[in-house]
Amino acid sequence: MARLSKGLSRPGPPLLQVSDLRVAFQRRGEPEFVAVDGVSFDVQAGQVVGLVGESGCGKSVTSMAIMRLLPRRGVRVSGTVTMDGENLLTLSDTQMRDRRGRDLSMVFQDPLSALNPVVPIGLQVTEVLRRHRGMGTEKARTAAAELLDRVGIPDARRRLRSYPHEFSGGMRQRALIAIALACQPRLLIADEPTTALDVTIQAQILELLRELVRETGAALIMITHDLGVVAGLCDMVNVLYGGKIVERAQRNRLFGTPRHPYTHGLLRSIPRLDAPAGEPLEAIPGSVVDNLPWAEACAFAPRCGREVPRCTDETPGVEDIGGRLLRCYNPVPASAE
Numbered sequence: 143m144a145r146l147s148k149g150l151s152r153p154g155p156p157l158l159q160v161s162d163l164r165v166a167f168q169r170r171g172e173p174e175f176v177a178v179d180g181v182s183f184d185v186q187a188g189q190v191v192g193l194v195g196e197s198g199c200g201k202s203v204t205s206m207a208i209m210r211l212l213p214r215r216g217v218r219v220s221g222t223v224t225m226d227g228e229n230l231l232t233l234s235d236t237q238m239r240d241r242r243g244r245d246l247s248m249v250f251q252d253p254l255s256a257l258n259p260v261v262p263i264g265l266q267v268t269e270v271l272r273r274h275r276g277m278g279t280e281k282a283r284t285a286a287a288e289l290l291d292r293v294g295i296p297d298a299r300r301r302l303r304s305y306p307h308e309f310s311g312g313m314r315q316r317a318l319i320a321i322a323l324a325c326q327p328r329l330l331i332a333d334e335p336t337t338a339l340d341v342t343i344q345a346q347i348l349e350l351l352r353e354l355v356r357e358t359g360a361a362l363i364m365i366t367h368d369l370g371v372v373a374g375l376c377d378m379v380n381v382l383y384g385g386k387i388v389e390r391a392q393r394n395r396l397f398g399t400p401r402h403p404y405t406h407g408l409l410r411s412i413p414r415l416d417a418p419a420g421e422p423l424e425a426i427p428g429s430v431v432d433n434l435p436w437a438e439a440c441a442f443a444p445r446c447g448r449e450v451p452r453c454t455d456e457t458p459g460v461e462d463i464g465g466r467l468l469r470c471y472n473p474v475p476a477s478a479e
Contacts, residue, residue, distance in 0.1 A: 157329060158224070160204075160208065161182045161224070163221035164180055164219070165204075165219050176436075180221075185363060188359045188361060192365075195408075201365045202365060205365055208230065208246075247321075247327040250318065253311070254307075259306055262305055263304050267282075270325060315335055381408070384433050388468075389404070395466060401463070401476055402474070403472075411424055440454070452471050456471075
């Protein structure tokens with residue numbers, strides 16, 4: 143497949159390069175299911191990159207493949223994920239454990255599942271500090287308290303003794319962010335970190351991530367289906383559908399002139415404050431299971447209002463239109479382009 147090139151140029155080589163990443167799941171007696179199909183993107187130091195799409199488009203599987211957290215049995219991963227000149231996919235388990243937490247970390251979607259329910263929060267934070275930064279017990283506890291305080295958990299020293307079930311949903315997510323940032327990683331992956339939170343806490347968590355990225359200079363991959371999150375946080379946006387990137391553009395260009403019919407549909411389905419009262423939202427017809435195989439056609443064709451005969455006969459390639467990457471035979475017109 144064509145290489146999806148960088149969209150936002152920054153000085154120096156990319157911190158992370160994902161090239162032609164493919165993840166396929168295989169169950170005995172059943173055909174192979176390709177969840178990620180040739181995804182490629184770069185992340186520069188200090189950049190916030192969004193992976194956007196409906197549930198089932200391959201966002202979380204992409205992040206789990208980058209972190210090497212997918213099971214081995216029944217899963218085939220190919221392509222390259224390069225950081226510091228090394229392909230993370232070819233490192234041994236021991237080498238990857240050394241890099242995970244130190245060089246790249248992840249904030250998971252459900253903190254209650256990600257945190258160990260029978261281990262105090264403080265011990266879960268200090269474990270990372272002691273393993274990767276070689277701290278002694280007391281020094282690690284002091285650093286853990288500072289981390290919890292930094293992410294906005296009150297009375298941090300006392301809360302080190304608390305268990306996850308004693309925290310609210312927002313505080314658990316903050317604790318998970320503290321663990322992810324404990325070793326000052328250069329790359330942070332946030333997998334829908336605000337999904338289970340109310341809107342007020344969502345705003346606080348997003349502002350916290352924005353501040354931490356600005357203060358530390360770390361890169362952030364934000365995985366979300368919420369385009370409102372993307373609008374306020376991301377520099378570059380990758381829109382995924384059926385395991386492939388169908389559009390990539392700088393945030394303002396993507397929101398100002400969405401070209402792929404799927405991106406256009408996602409944006410039109412968002413409630414707007416300036417919309418007339420009672421105006422119904424526009425939904426994308428069908429569901430993510432209504433796909434055609436990418437090997438034969440455009441997967442989005444059965445749900446697309448701009449389908450042309452070619453869409454069901456050939457796989458659309460990637461075009462670079464003035465720095466915007468697009469995979470579509472009949473894109474939405476944009477007079478501003």
